[in-house]
Amino acid sequence: AGGTAAAPAAECGTADAFCIGLVTDSGKVDDKSFNQSAWEGVQAAVKAIPGSQSKYVETTDTKDYAANIKQFTDKKYNVVVTVGFLMTEATQAAAKANPNVKFIGIDQFQDTAKVGEIANLAGLTFPEDQAGYAAGVLAAKLSKTKVLGQVLGMQIAPVEKFAKGFEAGAKSVASDIKVITVYHPAGDNAFTDPAWGAAEAQKQLDQKADVIFGAGGKTGNGALGQVAKASGAGESIFCIGVDTDQWNTVPEAQKCLVTSAMKLISEGTADQIKAIKGATFKGGNVTGKAGLAEYHAFDSKVPADVKDAVSKVVADLKSGALQTGVKLG
Amino acid sequence: MSQQRPTSTLARFQSFLVPVLALVVAFTIGGILISLQGVNPFLAYKSLFSSAWFTSDGLLRTLQKTTPLILTGLAVAIPLKIGLFNIGAQGQLILGGLMTAWIGYSLNLPGILLIPLSILGGIFFGALWAWVAGILKAKRNVHEVISTIMLNSIAAGLVDFFISGPMKEPDQSIPRTPQIHSGAMLPNLGFIPIGFPVAIALAIAVWWMLKRTVLGFQFITVGENSHAARYAGIDIAKTIMLGMVLAGGLAGLGGAIETMGVTHRYESGFNAGLGFDGITIALLARGNPLGTIPAAILVATLRAGAASLQFDTGIQPEVVDMLLAITLLLVSIPILSGLLGKKSSEPPAVTPVSKEEVPA
Amino acid sequence: MTDFIRNNRVAVIGAAVVLLACIVLTLVAGTDSDIVRKTTSILRFAWTFAIPLVLAALVGVIGERSGVVNIGIEGQILASAFAGFFVAAASGSVWIGILAGLLTGMVMGAFLAWLCVRLRMDQIIAGVVLNIVATGITSFYYVQGKSLPSGVPVWEVPLLSKIPIIGPVFFRGGPIALGTLVVVVGLVFALFHTRWGLRTRAIGEYPTAADTAGINVNLMRFVNVTMAGLLAGAAGAVLSMEQSSTFERGMSAGKGFLALAIMIFGAWFPGRAFFAALFFGLMSGLASQLQADKVVNIPQQFINLLPFVLTLIILSVAAGRVRPPAASGQPFVKGEGS
Amino acid sequence: MAERILDIEGLVKVYGTVRANDGITLHVNRGEIVALLGENGAGKSTLVKQIFGLVIPDSGTISINGSVAKIKDPTDAIARGVGMVHQHFQLVPVMTVAENVVLGNEPLKGLRLDLSSARELVRTISERHGLEVDPDAIIEDLPVGTQQRVEIIKALSRKVELLILDEPTAVLTPQETDELLAVMKELAAAGTAIVFITHKLREVLAVADRVYVLRRGKTVGEVKASETDAAGLAQLMVGRTVVLQVDKEDPKVGAEVLKVTDLEVMDDRHLKAVNGFNLTVNAGEIVGVAGVEGNGQRELVEAIAGMRRPVKGAIALGGVDITLANPYQTHAAGLGHIPEDREKHGLVSDYSIADNLVLNRFDEPEFRNGPVRDTAAINANADNWIKTFDIRTPSGDLPASSLSGGNKQKVVVAREMSIEPRLLLAAQPTRGVDVGSIEFIHRRIVEARDRGAAVLLVSAELDEILGLADRIAVIHSGKVVKEMPAEGADRTYIGELMAGGH
Ligand SMILES: Nc1ncnc2c1ncn2[C@@H]1O[C@H](COP(=O)(O)OP(=O)(O)OP(=O)(O)O)[C@@H](O)[C@H]1O
Ligand SMILES: Nc1ncnc2c1ncn2[C@@H]1O[C@H](COP(=O)(O)OP(=O)(O)OP(=O)(O)O)[C@@H](O)[C@H]1O
């Protein structure tokens, strides 16, 4: 059954138990995207922490965030992971109400000026713009046509940060480079419309784009899959995935997938959980890691100088020597 | 005349028995599906119902979910009586909800003014949206199924525009409006959200209106035979528009209550599917306004209990969609009533949508 | 042939004009010019977008022409996309998957026909039931981590695919994409030039007349609605296998409903429905193109609303002139009304 | 002995509690015209539907050409040489004549429909029998008389040996009726057997060889047409003596009530149907509008009743202009309207008889308490009118759909009389109604006149007009071509005027 991972050990709330609960954003735990990454992080932590156990609840109505969190706090879980920036407020409220439970809010920036310090809540955010920037640099260097494409999900903060970072990175290589940027039009299926993503990717290919960044859940995956079908995929036409290393999650895109602009949700989540267990946990805003996935089969195809340039950008971004210049709003 | 047709008691009994039996069968089938997943169905149902009904905050949530569903159910059921199929409750509800939020956050008035004003705003915009479909039908003979589908998409786009543009909460990356002033918030009376008795009262009022009043007779005549209605001096265009406006107003009220009583703001993703659930509810209720109450309670219970079900048993929350689908199938399929006797408890006729041009 | 041209003057002239325009544009601007590329790409987007809609609209056309309103197309598409994808993943063959998709559409069509024709259930309600059942099943039985064994092949129609602009858009594609064209042309012929078509139109307009002429109305309705299900199945299969390589919960995303709008838009004519769907595709393609080109400074939401607003306007201007098949939505009971 | 083509033995068909056919025995010979007579609901249609396979008998046998035939659907019937022209035309309105004629029996050229041979077929038959019709015309564009011809051509195209005609003349003009009767005789002479249902005794006497009279599903009489007369037939049908002639005093004509001036009205297809119509109707007189159906009568009536907006001209009721009034206002002004199509306009068939009796009066103060309907008053009203009008029903609570045609019409007439109208618009008030009910309705209309109401009677039934009207206006192409007193009016002359002569 979906919700239970390990065999139930001690009852949650007893001293021996270490229970981790996860509430997804409206979406499923197997969404090949942030919900899944977070859940994988939880599972990794469970594996690393003996005697721990985990469960998830999938949100079907965004009004039920609080109720879903309560499932876990009622059962005296030690850690509750909430996924997605839409749950920011529900998580903060729950954290204040349950000071004994530790919370990890993924993609949830805490505006300390407004809500104050919440010691038992870590708001884990990621510098998506940096990952996007590095991907943009790589794309611009790979492009022969000097036209890049972006097939994006809904126009919300994390996606926009990826997209703007990508464009900034590309422009930093060649200011005359053209970046076709298209967000999914409709609201409710913006992240779950692979057919639209594929058609849009094809349109951008037809308009000479030769590297396409697919960033928007299943919609973006549809784009990657379509690019992989194009003639010249992997030779002169490339695609770049998002969020996780999509080499594994979108196998149909392997033919064109150079890399993925990742935010390391799993790692970040697992690290936080381990910190809680090890009592090194600190609330407040925590910045996770973002970067590029490995090249996999393209390791030999990407020219060495390009690889070097990209790794330098990644390093500079990390050290702060380079700023992406991305601002939202 | 007082002497009743001999069939009518049977019919009444049937119209009650069929849904109950449908429910029993649906839950049995659902139980089999659940046990196929390796879970004890009794445990699953116990978890579902006890979390939805037997905890005070669960009950509150169930009733909160019931409230807009009754209203959107009515928003579908009323037009059904005049032969119109209102797919547009969704659009009407979200516009109403948005406008209520707008009034609620932008005007800083005492509650005694702000509450009625916000509610009226929601009702007004819901009604306005339905009226568009009504006038297109009445004056231009545009099929309401098509126009309401279009209007739903347009409403979704408009709402999206407003909450990420003019009505967006400043310094906030989530597309949503600011929170409404506390004066506009509807309190809960213990585990009863204040909107719930309102919705119940409205369902009874709509039933009474259709059953007993002159206006109801006018509505139903148009639905039964629009030619005869016209002959009888009923202004069909006006009736269509009035019916749609009433429906839209109820859906808009659903949005308003949702905003004022539950969400306290408008945010992208809120209210998803409430209007579409209204269709299910109206059909489960077989078009009967009173029937929307148990139908809405059922749907709300399933949705409210789904999370506990997953927490306790690992069964996916989608199982409730399966249960609903089977129930609806059994309620509407003539087989069950056929087994119970004759065909007298007929489902609501939706199709006699007047194909004649309604003269301007 | 001359008969055909005379009877379809508008279509023939229209086709000739479009063809000529494409050739001239390509000659003047060059194959590799921006304008030709853009036109081609938007047109391709439009057609891709339109394919499931055309198929679904034809399901509606066949149903209503036979007297059965089908608002369960949405559910048929969803279930077919689901079955197609998962059967393909399990069997290791996209062909078996496509077959499964088609059959699923057909089985659901038969189910709808059984409800509407046999049990004489209210047709709108039957359709709603179909949708809800499909949503329930596909989301409950969805499993993660499956993928297609291979892509669906892309075929080219010799000669025709060489036509500038139009050729590569319409005459190059997967089996369902190409099949859609065949189906449209075939249905135009079948509906208006064959015995089946005459009878189908008769049972949708005035079933008792057909009945007294010795036609088995209910059998024919049953068969038509069931067979139309194949097209709904194709619409689902094209979504999850040809146009993407994955199934998503709720992936039909209202296409079945939009198809009904297109059916009405096309006044229950298959040919017109084809163009209506293409028009919607074009609107959608233009919307994303405007976004990409940042040419106009109107909020994106408004551009995306355009197709819906336009539909409403066109319908309200043209309404009254289109007339649905008179008996669509009405169950046929033998011996009544004659 | 003549050759038998149809032999029916003990045919029974039961609907619920109704024995629609209760052991009918009947036979028809080749070349013979047999008329079926009977009140509404006597079981005539049920009987012939069984011969054509539209209804399956419960028991009894139907033999065709001497052998017992199990006819399970129209295909069987057609294969055995049975053809039928139905009471309600069975033509697809949006299709052409040729398409309708070949429907179910289509000539093919490969996969394609062979429409040219369909056209040829229509031409051949129409020439052979003098049934003129354009094979490419769309049915809904054709006048009813022509549609009737198409029905006959359709039946003949299947090589019929036994032709069934269910109330074929209900919608025809006298001339068209005469033409049809001539065709029937000609067909019979060529050996076709014909079963002919009608309510018009004149036609029976004119064309039938033998007559069967049905009552409550039983054959109550079989007579040679040459050995009986109208009164005899009527008595057989109803079981009592029927007054066929309307019995009325001279009119006491009063003030002008309806004045129609220069009226122009469009039909559904936006063509001018009423074109310069002028007429006045005074209190205490019945003005009959005679005309071939489709000459603007329907549009005229609807315009006066407020259901259709005139494009030009004026209508005044008692000096008050009602040109643009809606049905609500005309009703309030004292106009009673018996609509031409009672099923479509006059009744809501799922409503109770009681509700139908207040269908256009539902919001009058008498039937409401504030916003609420006063069911007690509505039911009392129903009891009263059911009694006065002798509406045959066990209860006013039953749906109108449970009534027979004649009783449905009585409900409509009762309702319209209940407002004591100043102007009574009676459009085809007795169409398809049996003689007993016709007599009753006619008497009511005369009573209304005598009470001082102005009555405008529109009827395709020339006999009805001649018998009932005090003054006759002949309508053709949307205008009055001749007005005359009914006293001494000449049938043939009016018929010619109706057809556009003179
Ligand atoms: N489909 C039906 N279902 C139930 N009862 C029916 C049906 N058709 C006919 N009847 C019953 O059978 C009886 C005979 O009806 P039928 O139509 O044969 O009368 P008819 O002689 O043709 O009358 P009319 O002169 O009005 O045409 C009626 O009294 C009616 O109640
Ligand atoms: N399905 C049915 N159920 C019950 N009674 C029916 C049904 N169909 C027809 N009848 C009854 O059959 C009788 C005769 O029906 P028929 O169709 O011949 O029309 P009618 O009432 O004679 O009207 P008209 O001849 O004026 O069109 C009526 O009493 C009618 O109520």
Ligand SMILES: [Mg+2]
């Ligand atoms: Mg009859």
Ligand SMILES: [Mg+2]
């Ligand atoms: Mg009759």
